[in-house]
Amino acid sequence: MRVDTVSIMDGNEFVVSDARGDIEDSPTDTLGLFRDDTRFLSRWVLTINNLRPKLLSTDDLAYYRVNFFLALATGTIYLDSRLSVQRQRSVGDGFHEELTLVNHDKQPVELIVRLEAAADFADLFEVKDDDLNKKGQLYRRVEGGSLILGYRRGTFQRKTVITSSSPAQVSEDDLVYQIAIPPNGRWCTCLDVTAISNIAQRRNGVEREAKHDHGVTKPRPELEANLKEWISAAPKLVSARMSLERTYQRSLVDLAALRFHAGVIPGALPAAGLPWFMAIFGRDSLITSLQALPFVPGLASTTLRTLALVQARVFDPFRDEEPGKILHELRLGELTAFEERPHSPYYGSADSTMLFLILLDEYERWSGDRALVASLEREARAAIDWIDRWGDRDGDGFVEYERRNSETGLENQGWKDSWDSIAFADGTVASTPRATCELQGYVYDAKVRTARLARLVWGDPAWADRLERDAEELKEHFNDAFWIPERGFFALALDGDKRKVDSLTSNIGHLLWSGIADRDKAQSCVRHLMSEALFSGWGVRTMAVGEGSFNPLGYHVGTVWPHDTSIVAWGLWRYGYRQEAARLAVGILEAAELFHHRLPEAFAGYARAVTKYPVEYPTACSPQAWATGAPLLLLRIVLGLDPLGDHLIIDPALPDAFGELQLLDIPGRWGRMDAFGRARHLT
Amino acid sequence: METGRHAQQPAGPQPLSVSSLAGLSARLRVDVGGQPAWMLEIHDGTFLSRPAAGAEDADAVLQCDSEETVAAFKRGELNPIVAMLQGRMHPEGDAALAIRVIQGLQAVFHPPPASARALQVEDGARKER
Numbered sequence: 001m002r003v004d005t006v007s008i009m010d011g012n013e014f015v016v017s018d019a020r021g022d023i024e025d026s027p028t029d030t031l032g033l034f035r036d037d038t039r040f041l042s043r044w045v046l047t048i049n050n051l052r053p054k055l056l057s058t059d060d061l062a063y064y065r066v067n068f069f070l071a072l073a074t075g076t077i078y079l080d081s082r083l084s085v086q087r088q089r090s091v092g093d094g095f096h097e098e099l100t101l102v103n104h105d106k107q108p109v110e111l112i113v114r115l116e117a118a119a120d121f122a123d124l125f126e127v128k129d130d131d132l133n134k135k136g137q138l139y140r141r142v143e144g145g146s147l148i149l150g151y152r153r154g155t156f157q158r159k160t161v162i163t164s165s166s167p168a169q170v171s172e173d174d175l176v177y178q179i180a181i182p183p184n185g186r187w188c189t190c191l192d193v194t195a196i197s198n199i200a201q202r203r204n205g206v207e208r209e210a211k212h213d214h215g216v217t218k219p220r221p222e223l224e225a226n227l228k229e230w231i232s233a234a235p236k237l238v239s240a241r242m243s244l245e246r247t248y249q250r251s252l253v254d255l256a257a258l259r260f261h262a263g264v265i266p267g268a269l270p271a272a273g274l275p276w277f278m279a280i281f282g283r284d285s286l287i288t289s290l291q292a293l294p295f296v297p298g299l300a301s302t303t304l305r306t307l308a309l310v311q312a313r314v315f316d317p318f319r320d321e322e323p324g325k326i327l328h329e330l331r332l333g334e335l336t337a338f339e340e341r342p343h344s345p346y347y348g349s350a351d352s353t354m355l356f357l358i359l360l361d362e363y364e365r366w367s368g369d370r371a372l373v374a375s376l377e378r379e380a381r382a383a384i385d386w387i388d389r390w391g392d393r394d395g396d397g398f399v400e401y402e403r404r405n406s407e408t409g410l411e412n413q414g415w416k417d418s419w420d421s422i423a424f425a426d427g428t429v430a431s432t433p434r435a436t437c438e439l440q441g442y443v444y445d446a447k448v449r450t451a452r453l454a455r456l457v458w459g460d461p462a463w464a465d466r467l468e469r470d471a472e473e474l475k476e477h478f479n480d481a482f483w484i485p486e487r488g489f490f491a492l493a494l495d496g497d498k499r500k501v502d503s504l505t506s507n508i509g510h511l512l513w514s515g516i517a518d519r520d521k522a523q524s525c526v527r528h529l530m531s532e533a534l535f536s537g538w539g540v541r542t543m544a545v546g547e548g549s550f551n552p553l554g555y556h557v558g559t560v561w562p563h564d565t566s567i568v569a570w571g572l573w574r575y576g577y578r579q580e581a582a583r584l585a586v587g588i589l590e591a592a593e594l595f596h597h598r599l600p601e602a603f604a605g606y607a608r609a610v611t612k613y614p615v616e617y618p619t620a621c622s623p624q625a626w627a628t629g630a631p632l633l634l635l636r637i638v639l640g641l642d643p644l645g646d647h648l649i650i651d652p653a654l655p656d657a658f659g660e661l662q663l664l665d666i667p668g669r670w671g672r673m674d675a676f677g678r679a680r681h682l683t
Numbered sequence: 684m685e686t687g688r689h690a691q692q693p694a695g696p697q698p699l700s701v702s703s704l705a706g707l708s709a710r711l712r713v714d715v716g717g718q719p720a721w722m723l724e725i726h727d728g729t730f731l732s733r734p735a736a737g738a739e740d741a742d743a744v745l746q747c748d749s750e751e752t753v754a755a756f757k758r759g760e761l762n763p764i765v766a767m768l769q770g771r772m773h774p775e776g777d778a779a780l781a782i783r784v785i786q787g788l789q790a791v792f793h794p795p796p797a798s799a800r801a802l803q804v805e806d807g808a809r810k811e812r
Contacts, residue, residue, distance in 0.1 A: 155748060155770040198770035264778045309779055310764075313703050313786050315795035315802070319762075323795045330764075337768035344764040378705050389798035 005031065008091045010064050010223065011260040012036060012271055012278040012332075013195070015095050020055045021068035021087040022046060025120065030127055030275050033095060033160075033193060037279065037333030039127060040094065040160045040195040041149075043118035046087070048072050048101070048111055053085045063257035064223045065090040083109065090220045094160070094194040101188075103181040113177040115191070119160045121151035123333035125341055128276055135338075140172040147175060156337050157198045165190040199332060230256045234295050237635070238662040243593045250597035251631045254623040255292060255299070265309065267302035270629075273601055273621035280330045280345075282307055282352030283415055284625050286359050287563060291629030293366050294636050294666055300363045301372055307356055308379040310345055312386075317404035318342050320413075324386030326352040328410070342408055350391065350401035350413040353383045354442035361449030364457070365643045368669030373457045380450060380458075384467070387443055393433055397477050398494065399443055400435035414439060415564075416507075416542065420549060421556035422493050425503050427548025431496035438507045440478045441514030447471040448515070479518045488524040490517070504528055504544035506564050512571025522575050529568060530580050537608025538591045539565035539584065545605075552605035559602040559617055562588050563626035566633040573637045578653035585634040586655045592631060599627040639663055639675045646670055652677025698729035703787035709777075711784050712741035715750055723784060730788075743776040745785065756785070759793040 004019045013035040017023050023031045025042040033041035046053065053070035060066055067088050071081035082105040088098040103109045119138075126132045136153025147170050149160040166189035168175040181187050230252070237248040259268035260280060270292075271277065272284035285307070289300040312325040319342045320328075328349030335341040342348075357380060364373050391399035403409035411419050414436045422430045447467045454464035482490045484500055490508050491500035508525045511517045517525060528534055533544035539560035543550050549557045565588050572581040591614040592599045601624035604615035639661065640651030648670050654661055654677045665672040705728035712735055713721040719735035747753050752771045755761035763785045766772035774781030796802040 156768070157770060199768055199773075264774075264782060305779075309782055310786065313790040313795075314759075314793050316762075322799070323790070332768055337765060339762075339765060344762055344768065375706075378703070382703070389800075393799040393803075395800055 005029070006058055006060065006066055006068075007274055008064050008066050008089065008095075009257050009274060009278070010091050011258070011268070013091055013093075014274060014278060015041075015089065015091050016275060017044070017089075019058050019068070020046070020053065020070060021066075021089065021097075022052070025122075032122075032127075033195060034124065034275070034278070035094070035195040036197055036199060037124040037331045037336070038158055038195075038197070039122040039124070040119055040158065041117065041193055042120040042122065043116055044193075045116040046085075046099070047114045047116075048083070048085065050112070050114075054081075056084075062224065062227065063253060064092065064220060083111075090223075092220045092223065094192065096220070097191045097193070099189050099191065100186060101179075101181060102186045103184065106183050108180055108182050108185075110178075110180045113179060114174050115176075116174045117147060117149065117162055117193075118173070119149040119151070121158050121334070123335040124276070124331070125333065125335050136334075142170045142172060145170060147172070153334065153338070155198075156334060158334075159196040161192075161194045161196065163192050163194075227253070227256050230296070233667075235666045236662075236664040238664065240659040241657070243597070244589060244658065244661075247589060247592045247597040247631050248635070250592075251628050252295070254598060254628040255288075255296060255625070258623060258625050258628065259299075262306055265302055265305045267298055267305075269303040269306055270299055270625040273624035273627075275621065277621055277624070279332075279343075280306065280327070282327045282329070282349050283355060286326075286352060286355040287567075288625040288629040290355075290359055290362055291563070291566060291626065291633040293362060294641055294668070295632050297363070297367055297667060300359055301367070301369065304356070304360055304363065304372065304376060307352075308376050311379050311382060312347050319344065319346055320348040320404050320409050322347065322386060322390040324353065324382035324384075325349075325390065326356045326383065328352060328413070340408075342405055346409075348403060348405070348410040348413050350399060350436075350439055351415065351442055353386050353391070354399075354439070354446040357383050357446035357450050358442065361453055364453065366668045368646070370457050373453055377458050380453065384447070384450060387446070388470075391439075391443070396435075396498070397474060398435040398481070399439045400433035400494070401439075402433035402496075416505075416556035418555045418557075420554070421542075422495075422501060423503055423547075423549040423557070424501050425547050430493055430499075430501045433496055434493045434501075436493040436507060437478075437482050437490050438510035438514070440474065440482070441511040441516040444471050444474050444478070444516040445514040447474070475516050475518075478516055479521060483521060489528050490521070490525065503547045503549065504533065505547075506534065506540045506542050506561075506568060509540060509564070509568025509571045512575050513567050514571075515574060517575075519575070526572060526575070526577050526580060529572070530583070532607070535584070535587070536560055536605050538587045538603070538614050540568050541605040550605075553617065555602065555617075558605040560591075560605050560614075561602045561627070562591070562599040562630035563601075566630040566637075569634060569637050573640075578640075581637050582653055582655040585638050586657045588630060588634060590657070598623055599630055600624065601627050635661075635663065639677050641666065641675060643668060648673045648675075650675045650677075654679040696731060696733065698724075698726070698731040699791060700729050701725075701787050701791055702728065703790055704728050704730060704784065707780075707783065709743070709780050709784070710739075710741040711781055712739060712744045713747060713753065714744055715747050715753060717746070720747075720753075725784065730784075730791075741776065743774055743778065743781040743784075745781050746773050746775060747771065757792050759789070763789065 007016045015033045016031050023044040032039040054073045056069040070085040072083040084102045086100040090096050139150045141148050147162040151158045258271045260271040261268045269285045270288040272281040285303045289303045307326050312321045325347045327345035330345035331343035336343045401413040448471045451464040451467035454460045492503045492505045493501040543557040551558045569581040569584040594613050600620035600622040602617045602620050642649045656679045660678040663675045708726045711723040719738050722735045724731045748771045
């Protein structure tokens with residue numbers, strides 16, 4: 001995605017334009033109005049007297065609203081422009097745009113204002129793959145002064161309705177205004193671009209028809225009120241280091257922007273990231289909810305209930321669906337609707353099911369909401385059944401994956417899901433089925449946590465005993481089968497022939513988080529995690545320098561992912577390595593400052609000592625939910641927050657760089673609590 | 684519950700047990716082409732279907748565009764989410780309930796193998812045949 005684009009969004013609805021506010025689709029740019037994984041507007045170009053106004057500035061007011069300030073150029077630097085142009089746009093069921101022209105001349109001016117419009121109704125996958133091949137009928141018509149752009153393929157229907165508050169000459173290609181503005185006068189019109197689909201039940205329960213809000217200075221006032229409420233409900237961070245407060249605020253706002261209202265379950269869950277992943281992802285929504293639990297706990301309950309609702313019930317190789325599995329990704333576009341893609345939902349994720357159980361327990365620990373846990377007993381049992389009956393395919397005691405959908409399914413079904421991410425130290429890609437190490441850690445943690453809930457909420461101590469026995473057996477078996485004594489860390493995976501995949505990767509940090517690593521082995525892993533080979537100075541590289549596949553710009557083989565580092569830090573904290581956890585927190589949070597307080601999904605794995613600043617990864621999503629959640633989890637870690645019964649334990653281990661830190665009004669089963677921490681020399 | 688009443692009728696249809704609907708008690712009406720067609724009565728994991736007696740009250744209504752859509756779903760040829768994306772099905776009222784029920788019914792019409800290992804055994808037997 002090119003750099004000079006401007007995005008506004010609300011859940012899975014977003015508008016990406018150039019810096020002038022224009023939308024011109026091209027093979028290289030992902031511009032347009034997108035909703036439900038469909039591009040409802042692919043062309044939206046403003047001209048005045050056949051000229052494109054020039055950009056003065058763009059004012060990014062809120063995640064859902066933006067102002068573009070433009071002027072009609074005179075063609076020479078010696079003459080000032082006498083016409084200023086303002087486009088104020090806000091997203092919501094399409095978008096609302098207020099176009100204002102001001103004549104600064106002492107003479108009246110006559111103008112022809114034109115807005116070209118078109119929609120290709122591309123599925124987001126078609127945009128991503130630059131392969132647009134519509135099988136249905138596109139149509140356009142003028143109806144009652146509105147421009148209708150539509151697409152129909154059998155019963156699948158999508159429609160864009162464009163209306164104007166000022167009279168316009170509307171054709172199938174554009175809206176044209178012939179206007180005269182008096183000296184020092186202004187002209188204004190409102191345009192509503194409404195995206196309509198016939199998917200099930202709309203999020204707001206109705207399909208909004210185009211409407212005019214002319215004269216309303218702040219369109220979508222409910223979004224503004226909702227954002228204020230969201231921020232005020234979250235804990236307040238007070239720090240002498242202002243940039244830390246800014247990163248925290250940015251994280252809260254971006255999480256608000258990424259909220260996805262699925263419409264079926266009340267509340268919102270986090271969508272994964274702009275622009276490619278504005279959808280429900282099991283793994284991303286679960287990890288983000290875990291990271292954000294001490295701050296905005298509502299995300300977790302909606303995530304759990306939504307994922308439970310579409311938990312797999314049948315065996316379906318096309319969707320990599322097996323009973324009890326938690327989904328990987330749900331899409332709503334045309335390719336999904338006609339099963340050219342398997343995302344209805346796609347279940348090709350080997351870790352979401354365990355993460356679901358982990359979040360369920362962590363949610364109860366923080367919230368005390370046993371009613372929700374009680375209501376999800378069937379789903380929790382089905383998830384455990386999936387681990388034992390389907391996740392462990394060959395009965396060797398480990399969960400492994402291999403796609404059943406060999407055409408459009410994912411080859412790698414852990415979080416490192418690019419094709420080359422699971423490789424030996426010599427660079428050879430591992431054969432399938434692959435049992436990656438972190439999956440076994442997640443299973444261990446999920447069973448231990450589910451046992452706790454079985455005793456506490458579901459009243460089944462016998463099942464709890466069995467789960468704990470299984471977990472202990474797994475731990476023993478794992479520490480034996482995955483350990484590479486000559487290198488002093490755990491194998492990344494066992495391949496299809498049960499060979500240890502011997503690359504050094506960040507995955508070993510996830511083992512600390514889960515608690516599956518024996519203490520003595522953990523100590524050796526910590527040395528590797530904090531070594532120059534893995535720790536870049538900003539964060540933990542996905543793969544260590546020196547491994548055969550290492551590439552500082554490789555998506556999962558050398559870049560730094562902030563969420564990954566935050567989980568590694570959580571693991572260090574769990575095993576008592578608080579100074580090391582604090583070092584990772586400092587690295588990531590200082591990187592955030594240099595990314596204008598918004599961490600991208602990934603950045604290059606160059607050493608900090610060399611570049612002095614974090615180098616961007618070219619196609620990283622931003623904002624990305626779990627990158628947004630990383631600063632929150634790191635704050636939890638350095639403040640040492642952890643529930644114990646109805647109490648919140650606060651045991652800070654702050655790095656010098658943070659000075660003093662206060663986190664006020666932390667929500668939980670205790671009501672609200674304040675946490676204070678100050679840096680001291682850590683030993 | 685209605686299910687109980689119908690379950691007591693000796694000559695009538697018997698309720699089916701659906702494990703994925705355990706703990707759920709509700710009524711889902713299925714309309715076809717805008718007309719009430721079926722009533723699904725669920726009582727703690729058992730379910731019974733019968734012709735709808737007009738626009739009966741229900742917790743949720745599943746609107747289906749045609750009998751063919753219902754038949755394709757029952758044959759396992761139409762995924763319920765796909766049907767919704769295509770505009771062939773849509774839930775009204777308690778949408779979460781409607782989705783839970785039709786998700787659960789998938790397993791009734793197409794029971795899955797017991798496990799991945801059982802599947803391998805089945806596959807092996809099929810290949811041998």
